[in-house]
Amino acid sequence: NVFLSLFVRICCLPSSAASESCDNFTDLNLTHCFIGTILYVRLLLYTRSNLECGRELSHHHLSSQPLFNLSRPTAFVIHGYRPTGAPPIWIDHLVHLLAEQEDMNIIVVDWNQGAANLNYYTAVLNTREAAQNLTGFILTMQEEGAPLSSVHLIGVSLGAHLAGFVGANLKGKIGRITGLDPAGPMFTSATPEERLDPSDAMFVDVLHTDMNSFGLRGAHGHIDFYANGGADQPGCPKTIFAGKSYFVCDHQRSVFLFLCSLNRTCSLTGYPCSSYSDYLEGRCLQCEAFKPAPCPVLGYDVSQWRDTLLKLGQTKVFFSTTATLPYKKLNYRVDMVTWNQYLRWGVVYIRLHSGRTFTEARIDHKLLRFEQYTSTRLLAQFDEDLQPVQKISMRISTGNVIGPRYKIRLLRIRFTPLDHPERPLMCRFDIIVEENMEVAFRPLPCNSNP
Template identity: 80%
Template sequence: MLLWPLIGLVAFLRPCKAGQSGVDEQCDDFTDLDFHECFLGTTLNVKLLLYTKANLHCGRQMNHHQLSSQPLLNLSLPTAFVIHGYRPTGAPPVWVDHIVQLLSEQQDMNVLVVDWNRGAANLNYFTAVANTRQAASNLTGFILNMQAEGASLSSIHMIGVSLGAHLAGFVGANLKGKIGRITGLDPAGPMFTGATPEERLDPSDAMFVDVLHTDMNSFGLQGQHGHIDYYANGGFDQPGCPKTIFSGKSYFVCDHQRSVFLYLCALNRTCNITAYPCSSYSDFLDGRCLQCEAFKPASCPVLGYDVSKWRDTLLRLGQTKAYFTTTATLPYKKVSYRVDMVTWNQYLRWGVVILRLHSGKNFTEACADRRLIRFEQYTSTRLLIQFDEDLQPIQKISLRIATGNVIGPRYKIRLLHIRLTPLEEPDRPLMCRYDIILEENIEVAFRPLPCDSRL
């Protein structure tokens, strides 16, 4: 028996709450299993819990066949299916209530939480993987019943987490790719690495497929599996997550479950994370993919629910990779600047650029230290520099070029100009400064000036 412990999220019990009328209602809750049930094994049973604006805090279990007897289900509205992944401890996901609330804020819709915990809660991961096919068959039948009652397949959006992403893909494949959208949050990697498109989530499973990767070197799946694949921090290790096994369960689950928390933050519109289409994470960090020319007049793609501005372009471009970096904690968003410099110095120097932005007594610092930059006569350099804080207004900029020279004389470096372009805030002014003389390893401070339109 192959064990995959510690992938599940921490459990919680959701109490029934009063309905809009103020009268206590009998709510149907997500299945909560004991650990011994996971150890002994359970028989797959798929429950569908319906949430609408009329019962936002009180899920109602759906009858899979008699949809006309479900007064809360409005088939003329869009429907979002939320599908969890592997649950080795049998506990409900901690994020279910949160995603239901946030989805309901996007537009008037039906939210159906797919509770297949009795198929996903098993210490034998192979059993949970095998159950995805049967659960997908069950969901397919339900959606066909919806269609027979007047629902449009194009109005269906399936959001699958980990193993749930592949389950959503199987449903989409059963329906010949005619459902509107599948969102995969760090699709599961174990047992799916090297699988054919028919054996995992892929772009043909829906009219539009978007995928977020956060743990490709462990529980997540590497590669491209959607019309657009977002790679947070390259899709591997996430900032703030433990780096050693001594941190306990968090070491195993933190990177993987970050996909859910990033998506929740995006739904809440507090993150507003911009992603940059690029061939590789390395090229993105080196500032080679900051223009998003293919998406104009729209902006670069943004992680989240509303993809209408970019959908047609993405479908035309084919499979697209998009990269972004985050901070370790909410709201995760970094503040990105494109920095363009032209140097003119007598001696060839190599170094990294360290910038500080000052607003009053506060400052934020960032270092472009991925590679050494060549400074010589008339050298043009473009960098991506990202700050953890968004300070406004910027009253002063500090610049240091660190060369590592601690013994010999300090050489002077002349900047003909430096320009900082805010990437995600096009309404903010560009910041420039002209003809600066600085010494290597010594910080120089200056007030930004309006940029010359000729540059």
């Protein structure tokens, strides 16, 4: 009976369902990588009506593809070097999140046969040929009525440069290219024609997370986001004993930050600045050039700042993250006016308390100077958003372990919530801080001075 029931369920399916099969990303293994693979590009189409089942597109006969609607915008997802040949773990997640943004064609550019090779140089060479292939497909789209301005290329690592080559082939008329940590090896001394650059599309946005290893240093878009300075990412291993994660964690973080931004669970605001050190020192916490719009936010919607960015030229923006989802830090600008008899140097630790819970910011990237009647601005970044803030405690650590403890007088300290401008500023006036000792106080409205 069981076998009969199973036979009936299989054989009595509608013919379309019985014959339906999905086209999946090419799954290779280390054997293929040792032998080497010959480039072959597959284009897998996903739409809101077939998110769970990709359809491989013909490179030439687009009219025969009923799911491919050229009146919709089209996003191409382009992976990078695949040293093991396995499919990227993030592909399905990215496809689903892109479909949530708007009704679009999502095409996964599967060039795993060509990217899977132990010889990285071979994969780099294959990006040019793969770009020619993809360029031909997009030209066919254009011939059948799709405007180039409706095309968005999302390239990861080596895929970012592949996207740039496609854009250059099409004279920069592609609507947008997003580069997620463009590959650095073999591109560090490349000219703009030999890598991703702003002229490759009408709008180019780039995210950097691993510039000191697998990523590319510098600025390569109309806007470049630098997560935690663009190099070492929090939570990633610092020693080789962690194995594979030591090599890929920082580089892959670009994809996970982009996924998080698409999921709307993290709003990662970038602050325009000339350097990461200036950003950490609180010198770049306003977005005057972007008014009346706020500072640019990483992700799919960053294109709303396109016109402003095109006027400004290449813009660098910096932001900090936590080690885990939702990655967002809570930012406060802290302004202090000090009045102390002796010059002191130190680092600052600030805690926000709500009930029995607290979160701490360590401002220890450099020694700060505290002297008589000096204004000091700090950027304090907390891992949690505690509300309401009932108490604030702080410690100025000078490293002085012998001799008398000097006192630092704060005539005023003001906390400005950067991420929530609707929240009131918090102040306190005339506080005595003994070096290396924690002092706690209740914040007051800034218009009061007891």
